[in-house]
Amino acid sequence: MVRVGILGASxxxxxxxxxxxxxxxxxxxxxxxxxxxxxxxxxxxxxxxWDERLFLPQEEVVGRAEVVFLALPNGLAMGLVPExxxxxxxxxxxxxxxxxxxxxxxxxxxxxxxxxxxYQEAVYGLPELxxxxxxxxxxxxxxxxxxxxxxxxxxxxxxxxxxxxxFVVGLSGVSGAGREGEGTFFAEVNENLKPYKVGGxxxxxxxxxxxxxxxxxxxxxxxxxxxxxxxxxxxxxxxVPMIRGILVTAExxxxxxxxxxxxxxxxxxxxxxxxxxxxxxxxxQTKGTLGSNRADLKPLYEGRTGRVLVFAALDNLVxxxxxxxxxxxxxMLGFPEDTALPKEGLWP
Ligand SMILES: NC(=O)C1=CN([C@@H]2O[C@H](COP(=O)(O)OP(=O)(O)OC[C@H]3O[C@@H](n4cnc5c(N)ncnc54)[C@H](OP(=O)(O)O)[C@@H]3O)[C@@H](O)[C@H]2O)C=CC1
Ligand SMILES: CC(=O)N[C@@H](CCC(=O)OP(=O)(O)O)C(=O)O
Numbered sequence: 486m487v488r489v490g491i492l493g494a495s496x497x498x499x500x501x502x503x504x505x506x507x508x509x510x511x512x513x514x515x516x517x518x519x520x521x522x523x524x525x526x527x528x529x530x531x532x533x534x535w536d537e538r539l540f541l542p543q544e545e546v547v548g549r550a551e552v553v554f555l556a557l558p559n560g561l562a563m564g565l566v567p568e569x570x571x572x573x574x575x576x577x578x579x580x581x582x583x584x585x586x587x588x589x590x591x592x593x594x595x596x597x598x599x600x601x602x603x604y605q606e607a608v609y610g611l612p613e614l615x616x617x618x619x620x621x622x623x624x625x626x627x628x629x630x631x632x633x634x635x636x637x638x639x640x641x642x643x644x645x646x647x648x649x650x651x652f653v654v655g656l657s658g659v660s661g662a663g664r665e666g667e668g669t670f671f672a673e674v675n676e677n678l679k680p681y682k683v684g685g686x687x688x689x690x691x692x693x694x695x696x697x698x699x700x701x702x703x704x705x706x707x708x709x710x711x712x713x714x715x716x717x718x719x720x721x722x723x724x725v726p727m728i729r730g731i732l733v734t735a736e737x738x739x740x741x742x743x744x745x746x747x748x749x750x751x752x753x754x755x756x757x758x759x760x761x762x763x764x765x766x767x768x769x770q771t772k773g774t775l776g777s778n779r780a781d782l783k784p785l786y787e788g789r790t791g792r793v794l795v796f797a798a799l800d801n802l803v804x805x806x807x808x809x810x811x812x813x814x815x816x817m818l819g820f821p822e823d824t825a826l827p828k829e830g831l832w833p
Contacts, residue, residue: 486512490552492517496519499517503531505825558580563583575623585695587604607709622817627806629689635653649737649738654735656722658801685719694718701714732769771799774798774830778803
């Protein structure tokens with residue numbers, strides 16, 4: 486059994502990690518932290534759990550664990566990971582701290598980086614692209630929900646070398662903003678739809694461009710720190726009145742002559758054998774992925790404009806976050822990749 490700890494276990498990511506890891510046959514959960522709930526039972530923070538074990542201080546969780554999940558706001562993991570790694574442990578960070586080159590991170594997140602040297606150590610945690618590297622990783626930079634959806638949607642076109650650019654529209658449920666999410670009061674979100682962080686300002690843009698740029702330069706299985714090409718994306722996120730789920734529609738500008746058959750063959754070939762990516766005949770919908778670790782995709786050739794549309798749906802807290810982190814843990818520890826991860830979800 487591998488001893489696993491969770492920092493930030495009173496947040497939405499923490500809750501989803503608890504749900505998944507409690508069912509993992511190779512994992513012993515040895516500690517969970519929260520400032521607010523320290524010394525209180527898990528069930529005090531989480532009414533859905535029947536578990537009276539106590540939240541512990543961060544240091545104690547780290548001390549007990551061999552692998553530490555960090556489900557904390559941006560800017561905290563960078564101060565904790567150096568000590569975790571020095572102690573010979575492995576870390577999976579759910580925040581943005583190690584996903585981007587430090588100078589790019591500082592420019593887009595507005596947070597000075599405390600451990601810039603560790604970026605070179607971090608492996609980007611998208612298993613569909615970085616599986617081999619993840620098996621050896623000590624530090625994983627786990628991608629978030631929008632970026633996972635957009636990258637999976639456009640990766641086959643980028644790896645084929647035909648992606649010139651894309652307009653990406655994202656729709657997210659409110660749990661994407663975390664348990665204390667700003668602007669997610671029921672009275673202001675219900676029966677309402679709103680765009681936010683528009684006009685090229687959302688911090689996920691450089692991460693999407695980096696991922697697709699790596700694929701352009703390196704093809705199907707890029708190295709995190711290998712060569713990258715240039716792709717320009719427009720990204721427009723919206724908040725929608727639902728709890729979970731992300732739907733991304735990417736309108737791609739592509740080189741060459743395409744038709745539906747060629748597009749289907751590209752996507753089916755690229756994702757052949759992937760345990761958690763399904764290329765559909767029909768259009769994906771968020772509810773079809775609810776609670777599962779799946780991303781559902783549909784590429785569509787639009788003959789009138791010569792554009793390629795790709796629709797992607799996933800559960801932001803599972804494939805867009807905690808499920809992906811468990812998938813990475815499985816790779817790092819040599820467990821079957823789908824251990825403790827649901828391929829199917831909840832309906833209705
Ligand atoms: N929600 C989503 O869909 C996704 C989120 N992410 C990323 O994952 C990370 C966690 O997100 P999420 O679970 O939604 O966030 P939440 O706000 O729901 O949870 C944050 C957790 O961090 C703890 N925390 C907050 N501030 C501090 C602090 N200063 N020191 C120590 N602990 C602190 C909180 O507990 P307490 O206050 O009790 O200490 C809580 O346990 C974030 O970096 C987020 O960007 C990534 C993908 C998707
Ligand atoms: C609805 C909402 O606010 N969503 C968040 C996305 C959360 C996420 O993907 O987290 P990471 O930033 O860790 O990737 C946002 O737009 O910033």
